Amino acid sequence: MELELTDLTKKFGELTAVDHISLTMTSGVYGLLGVNGAGKTTLMRMLCTLLKPTCGSITCNGKDIFKMDGGYRKLLGYLPQDFGFYPEFTVQDYLLYISSIKGIRPAAAKKRTRELLAQVGLAKAANKKMKKLSGGMKRRAGIAQAMLNNPRILILDEPTVGLDPNERIRFRNLISELSEDRLVLLSTHIVSDIEYIANEIWLMKDGALVHRGTLDETIASMPETVWKCAAEHSMVPALTKKYKVSNLKSEDGHVELRIISPKRPAPDAEPVRPALEDVFLYYFGETMDDEPDIDSPSGGPNRTLFFR
Numbered sequence: 001m002e003l004e005l006t007d008l009t010k011k012f013g014e015l016t017a018v019d020h021i022s023l024t025m026t027s028g029v030y031g032l033l034g035v036n037g038a039g040k041t042t043l044m045r046m047l048c049t050l051l052k053p054t055c056g057s058i059t060c061n062g063k064d065i066f067k068m069d070g071g072y073r074k075l076l077g078y079l080p081q082d083f084g085f086y087p088e089f090t091v092q093d094y095l096l097y098i099s100s101i102k103g104i105r106p107a108a109a110k111k112r113t114r115e116l117l118a119q120v121g122l123a124k125a126a127n128k129k130m131k132k133l134s135g136g137m138k139r140r141a142g143i144a145q146a147m148l149n150n151p152r153i154l155i156l157d158e159p160t161v162g163l164d165p166n167e168r169i170r171f172r173n174l175i176s177e178l179s180e181d182r183l184v185l186l187s188t189h190i191v192s193d194i195e196y197i198a199n200e201i202w203l204m205k206d207g208a209l210v211h212r213g214t215l216d217e218t219i220a221s222m223p224e225t226v227w228k229c230a231a232e233h234s235m236v237p238a239l240t241k242k243y244k245v246s247n248l249k250s251e252d253g254h255v256e257l258r259i260i261s262p263k264r265p266a267p268d269a270e271p272v273r274p275a276l277e278d279v280f281l282y283y284f285g286e287t288m289d290d291e292p293d294i295d296s297p298s299g300g301p302n303r304t305l306f307f308r
């Protein structure tokens, strides 16, 4: 199974939300990482045929997805950012209802619902009302509905928003499990979500992919060095103003900083192995906020990211 994007572009008036993207996807997990407004949802909505491109094309095994109609929908599972669930339905009834919308026969729907409830860890919650589920459980029900038709292509838009660390790990493991023999595209602005599960990471900025590659390739793509150094509290404002700081930690009267810079930022700074968070800051750090806050002790949020 192969999805091919050629010169894919979406404009909203003057704004180019997706800017001439060309690439090929096969099976595996693709992690789409970018700040708010980068164009992730727009790209995903085109892949789900919910939005027509302004120009360019998407083909699935050589066929234009916009001309495949039901044939493509059968291959596709989609979890939108805000998925509409029915609060009064039990989880089981919700899945059975979505099955009927997807045209799955009742006997097959019952079997599939049972299997999926077990797979996403909601078997015991099958008779709970949707409105009573935790955020993580709701998201797992969302994945289950996207999986009802056993899709070959699974598109998940910000599936981990609002999840606590336990739920996030559980969710990650579930996605890895589901990705076997499937193409999974997952968008997020939370770096750790894709660090462990994506076979290929896409960094998206202003509608374009600024980098694509494995975790190692993505980390190696950063031309600057990550340095670890300790500084007095009084030095921190100057350092964060001058450098990109990916982490700050107070330690016994001083501060430990992680700095991204082509040059050694302080005499005692030691180079350390970069992590994906450093790369994210390198590519996106300066666009996280519109205005630098020069009065802030950290020298402004546009240069310092505190990751969740």
Ligand SMILES: Nc1ncnc2c1ncn2[C@@H]1O[C@H](COP(=O)(O)OP(=O)(O)OP(=O)(O)O)[C@@H](O)[C@H]1O
Binding pocket: 012, 015, 017, 034, 035, 036, 037, 038, 039, 040, 041, 042, 043, 189
């Ligand atoms: N229907 C629309 N009409 C006009 N502009 C739009 C529309 N949908 C998206 N945009 C704009 O296109 C750009 C990309 O939006 P998109 O939602 O794809 O970004 P995103 O990366 O998914 O962001 P987020 O992480 O906040 O969901 C934004 O500037 C957004 O305001």
